[in-house]
Structure formats: structure tokens, C-alpha cells
Amino acid sequence: DSGVTQTPKHLITATGQRVTLRCSPRSGDLSVYWYQQSLDQGLQFLIQYYNGEERAKGNILERFSAQQFPDLHSELNLSSLELGDSALYFCASSSGQGENSPLHFGNGTRLTVT
Amino acid sequence: DAKTTQPPSMDCAEGRAANLPCNHSTISGNEYVYWYRQIHSQGPQYIIHGLKNNETNEMASLIITEDRKSSTLILPHATLRDTAVYYCIVRSGGSNYKLTFGKGTLLTVNP
Numbered sequence: 652d653s654g655v656t657q658t659p660k661h662l663i664t665a666t667g668q669r670v671t672l673r674c675s676p677r678s679g680d681l682s683v684y685w686y687q688q689s690l691d692q693g694l695q696f697l698i699q700y701y702n703g704e705e706r707a708k709g710n711i712l713e714r715f716s717a718q719q720f721p722d723l724h725s726e727l728n729l730s731s732l733e734l735g736d737s738a739l740y741f742c743a744s745s746s747g748q749g750e751n752s753p754l755h756f757g758n759g760t761r762l763t764v765t
Numbered sequence: 766d767a768k769t770t771q772p773p774s775m776d777c778a779e780g781r782a783a784n785l786p787c788n789h790s791t792i793s794g795n796e797y798v799y800w801y802r803q804i805h806s807q808g809p810q811y812i813i814h815g816l817k818n819n820e821t822n823e824m825a826s827l828i829i830t831e832d833r834k835s836s837t838l839i840l841p842h843a844t845l846r847d848t849a850v851y852y853c854i855v856r857s858g859g860s861n862y863k864l865t866f867g868k869g870t871l872l873t874v875n876p
């Protein structure tokens with residue numbers, strides 16, 4: 652158990668809809684990272700937050716947004732969903748910003764868009 | 766981030782040591798080598814990381830060559846549950862410290 656909790660585990664929705672994925676980081680971790688894993692793309696970095704502030708953006712679509720709340724949990728919002736958004740979405744957390752701080756991943760949310 | 770090169774697949778017999786190689790010839794002096802694994806669509810699992818010295822923990826050992834251009838992850842006694850995709854990642858500093866995953870090595874442990 653990594654200590655990172657993601658909900659829900661599975662989500663099935665229709666095209667055009669909006670969903671919210673939730674992540675609770677490990678106790679004490681200030682950084683949260685979101686990754687997307689689809690069959691043909693591998694693990695792709697989406698976005699990172701540190702102590703409530705956005706720190707880095709990767710290949711995140713404009714239809715996607717995220718935030719980190721004062722209690723350090725994070726939410727990833729996906730809107731105007733398309734079939735191609737079907738994927739596993741992982742959240743990870745680390746204690747700080749240093750490169751010597753491992754990321755610990757949750758078990759993901761599997762999103763299916765029909 | 767420095768690029769890494771790993772074999773796409775490897776086999777290992779159960780109970781034997783699994784040695785997974787990784788080349789990272791463009792690594793910079795302040796970049797760490799990280800190893801993760803992913804078992805069948807579960808979240809990537811942190812294994813070990815190092816900068817210059819060899820490292821060992823309860824899961825594995827990491828051997829980094831003196832010139833730091835390559836490394837080897839060693840699972841001392843592989844079990845069937847070690848079958849997974851193993852990712853070698855060079856992590857740089859900067860403003861975000863994200864991990865960039867490649868394709869990794871699919872390790873299959875055979876009975």
C-alpha cells in the first residue's frame with residue numbers, strides 16, 4: 652500500500668460529460684502529480700501541484716484541469732469527454748520538490764468513456 | 766531529462782537473480798537514477814533510487830557504474846509476483862522533478 656488513495660476506482664461515462672477524479676496524498680506529502688496511461692501512449696505526465704500551487708504542466712488538454720486544496724488533496728477535472736480520454740489516471744505524491752524524494756503512486760482510476 | 770535505454774523484455778527463472786540493465790549515457794551529475802515497476806495496470810511501484818553509490822533495500826539492489834552511464838537493478842530471488850514492467854528513469858532537478866516514463870522492460874519470471 653503506497654498510502655496514496657484515489658477515488659473512484661472505476662468510472663464509466665458518456666461522451667460530452669464531465670467527471671472529477673480525487674486523490675489523497677500520503678500523510679505529510681506536499682507534492683501531487685497526475686499521470687494518464689492509455690494503451691498506446693504509456694504513462695504521460697499531466698500536471699503537478701506543490702502545497703496548493705501549480706508547478707508544472709505536461710501533456711494536459713485544455714479540457715482538463717486540476718487543483719490542490721488546503722488539506723492537500725487534489726482533484727482532476729475532465730470535461731467534454733471524448734472516447735480517446737478512456738485511460739487509467741494515476742495520482743502520485745512526494746514529500747517535497749527535491750529529486751531525492753520518490754513519487755508514490757495510487758492504484759488509479761480507470762475511466763471508460765462510451 | 767536524460768534518456769534511458771532498456772531491453773524490451775527479459776526472462777528469469779523463479780528463485781534466480783534477475784538483473785535488469787539500463788543505459789543512461791547522457792546523465793548529468795545531479796540526476797538520480799530511479800527504478801519503478803508496474804504490475805498489470807496497478808499503479809507504478811517505487812523500488813529504489815540512487816545518485817552515485819550502490820544502494821540496497823528490502824526489495825532490490827541498484828548498481829551504478831562508476832561513470833554513471835549505466836545501472837543494473839538486481840532482484841536477488843525472483844518470484845512469480847515479480848513479473849512486471851520495470852522502468853528505469855533518470856530524474857533531473859528543475860522546477861517540477863517529475864518522472865518521465867519510457868517503455869520499460871517486461872520481466873517475466875518463469876516457474
